[in-house]
Amino acid sequence: QSLLTQxxxxxxxxxxxxxxxxxxxxxxxxxxxxxxxxxxxxGKAPKLLIFANTNRPSxxxxxxxxxxxxxxxxxxxxxxxxxxxxxxxxQSYDSRVSGWVFxxxxxxxxx
Amino acid sequence: xxxxxxxxxxxxQPGRSLRLSCTASAFTLGDYGISWFRRAPGKGxxxxxxIRSRPYGGTTEYAASVKGRFIISRDDSKGTVYLQxxxxxxxxxxxxxCGRLSSANRDDAFDVWGQGxxxxxxx
Numbered sequence: 001q002s003l004l005t006q007x008x009x010x011x012x013x014x015x016x017x018x019x020x021x022x023x024x025x026x027x028x029x030x031x032x033x034x035x036x037x038x039x040x041x042x043g044k045a046p047k048l049l050i051f052a053n054t055n056r057p058s059x060x061x062x063x064x065x066x067x068x069x070x071x072x073x074x075x076x077x078x079x080x081x082x083x084x085x086x087x088x089x090x091q092s093y094d095s096r097v098s099g100w101v102f103x104x105x106x107x108x109x110x111x
Numbered sequence: 112x113x114x115x116x117x118x119x120x121x122x123x124q125p126g127r128s129l130r131l132s133c134t135a136s137a138f139t140l141g142d143y144g145i146s147w148f149r150r151a152p153g154k155g156x157x158x159x160x161x162i163r164s165r166p167y168g169g170t171t172e173y174a175a176s177v178k179g180r181f182i183i184s185r186d187d188s189k190g191t192v193y194l195q196x197x198x199x200x201x202x203x204x205x206x207x208x209c210g211r212l213s214s215a216n217r218d219d220a221f222d223v224w225g226q227g228x229x230x231x232x233x234x
Contacts, residue, residue, distance in 0.1 A: 002155060036220040038156070045208055045227055046148075046156065051220035089156050093217050099174055100146065100158040100217075 003028060004090050006103035013111045017078040020106045022090030023071065028101055030071035033093040037066055037075050040087045040105075049088070050075065077108070085110045113137045113223055115145075115209050120228030123199050131194040131228055133209030138223075141165060141187035144212040146221060147194045149205035149230075159207070162192060167215050176202070199232045206230075 005023040012018040022035065029035055037050040048057055050066040053073065066075045077084055090103040119131040133145060144167070147159040160183040161172040171183050182195040192209060206229050210221035 034218045034220070038221075040150075040156075045224040046210075046221075047224065048220050048222050051213070051222070057222065087155075091156075091220070097175065099172060100161070102156040102158065105155040 002104040003094055003097070003101040004092060004103035006088075006090060006106045008104065009107045009109065011109040011111055012077075012080050014080055014082065016080050017076060018080060018108065019077075020075040020088050020090075020108075022073045022075070022103050024073075024092060024101075025071055027096035028071075028092045028094040029068065029073060031095055033095075035066070035068050035073040036091045037064075037073075038089045038091065040089065041083075042086070046089065080110050082110050084108060115211060115223055115225035117207060117209055117225040117228040120207060120230045122231045122233065124234050125200055125232055127199055128195065128197045129199065129230060131196065131207055131209075131230070133192040133194070133225060135190045135211075138211075139187075140185070140190040140192070144215065145185070145192040146210050146212065147183065147192075148208045148210060148221075149203075150208070150227075151202075151205040154205075157205075160194060161212070164215065196230070199230075201232050203230060204232050 034052045038046040039049045040046045053068045087105045089105045094101045144163045146161040162183045180198045185192045206227040208227045211223040213219045213222040
């Protein structure tokens with residue numbers, strides 16, 4: 001069972017905006033550890049999408065944005081494109097298990 | 112191009128061992144902490160193990176699911192991090208990835224990932 005909770009699936013039509021939630025607890029997001037988001041395309045390695053809660057690495061389109069509040073974080077994708085269809089994972093550090101934790105992942109389907 | 116390349120995966124019988132390698136190119140591996148992760152079929156990503164860079168002690172961390180069975184090590188002269196996996200069981204079947212921690216701060220993101228190597232544990 002993941003210490004970060006994500007909905008298993010989200011869907012949206014081309015051009016729409018979707019959001020992904022990531023709920024943690026007082027030993028990870030609530031303890032002010034940063035939240036990072038990764039995109040994993042089918043058959044590919046995970047790719048860093050957002051680091052330190054809200055920041056995009058070079059090359060990531062500004063259609064991707066993220067925020068955090070309290071013990072939760074969220075990722076938004078606007079102007080959905082077919083190539084956005086992937087699994088999205090949130091990640092943080094957890095002081096209770098003394099290790100890095102991921103959400104279970106959310107599969108994005110673009111309709 | 113900055114990248115990590117994993118190797119060493121394959122088929123192993125329950126109770127046997129495998130050693131995975133993670134080799135860096137276009138950057139100095141010794142400057143970074145490196146983690147191993149895995150993704151089992153139909154499951155999400157799971158952190159497995161971490162080794163700090165030598166300037167930060169080269170110390171190691173393990174997830175509870177592998178502690179006492181897996182050993183992470185590094186040979187910076189070869190630009191390689193290893194994961195020795197012992198007493199394998201079916202629950203270890205997964206694609207294994209290595210990833211680079213972007214700074215010495217455990218709070219930071221893993222900014223470079225390898226393409227993965229598949230481990231299948233089956234009799």
